[in-house]
Amino acid sequence: MRIVAQDLTYTYNAKSPFASQALCGVTLTIEEGEFFGIIGHTGSGKSTFVQHLNALIRLTGGSLKVGEYDLADKKCNFLELRSKVGMVFQYPEYQLFAETVEKDVMFGLKNFAKDMKEEEMKAAVREALEIVDLNYAEIKDKSPFELSGGQKRRVAIAGVIVTKPEVLILDEPAAGLDPLGKKEVMQLLHAIHGKWCKTIVIVSHDMDEISENCTRAAVFADGKVVMEGKPHELFKKGATLVSLGLDVPVTAKICMLLKERGIEIDTDFSTEDFTAKVLALYRRSKEGIC
Ligand code: ADP
Ligand code: MG
Secondary structure, three states: OOEEEEEEEEEEOOOOOOOEEEEEEEEEEEOOOOEEEEEOOOOOOHHHHHHHHOOOOOOOEEEEEEOOEEOOOOOOOHHHHHHHEEEEOOOHHHHOOOOOHHHHHHHHHHHHOOOOOHHHHHHHHHHHHHHOOOOHHHHOOOOHHHOOHHHHHHHHHHHHHOOOOOEEEEEOOOOOOOHHHHHHHHHHHHHHEOOOEOEEEEEOOOHHHHHHHOOEEEEEEOOEEEEEEOHHHHHHOHHHHHHOOOOOOHHHHHHHHHHHOOOOOOOOOOHHHHHHHHHHHHHHHHOOOO
């Protein structure tokens, strides 16, 4: 499902003295099959935008289409839309509540698949837990509260993907995890991408995460999209990102310093490519070429 947002605007507590405009005209297209990143500093409107995509926040200004679903249409089947666009909130483990892991993951399914038999549901839960790399037999009867932080997060993700949504949105999926936990979450998202969920959209602060995982990304600032492109195209404009209060990968930082000294390196900012280009430049300089 292709996502097309045009001129989205949204104000919290509109018509009250506490009104706060969160989106000021967001225009963005996310193609089916992408692993799309949304970047921006706190308060730039990322969460408000993604919550529009499955109508958790109802459209009040602009237009939004997700596949065939027109979210501006009051007759849009929002329940069906939500079964196709799964949303994993920030720190989703705080929403685990059932006595057992199996019951928790099944809860998501019961909302959408009312005519499924118990056995079919159990099979779906098993599949969802296995795809997030948890051992069904070992974990299904445990309390979610007995698990480690990384395991809890994976259970929470399983609870969303159990309906096999076409689009999976995750708000800061790796936030608060240790480096290994972060790596595991990103690995499992790649395992899900294309097979279970055609399109993945992640909100992230971590530029290395965006650089390593995303096909394209959009940078939000003050409720708008200010930059959009493939990660290496965005990092080429590292100075603009820094002026927006955002970080850039270390390779992009070095490129910026070299540029100030008149040296331009044409790289995709991966450590491998960057190192190879710098070494080639060094060799040429030793031969007196530059
Ligand atoms: P981000 O996810 O990029 O940090 P948000 O979408 O959460 O940004 O917030 C955008 C703006 O909307 C911020 O100014 C924030 O303070 C405001 N905002 C977010 N949620 C609410 C809310 N529930 N009530 C009032 N204002 C809110
Ligand atoms: Mg947010």
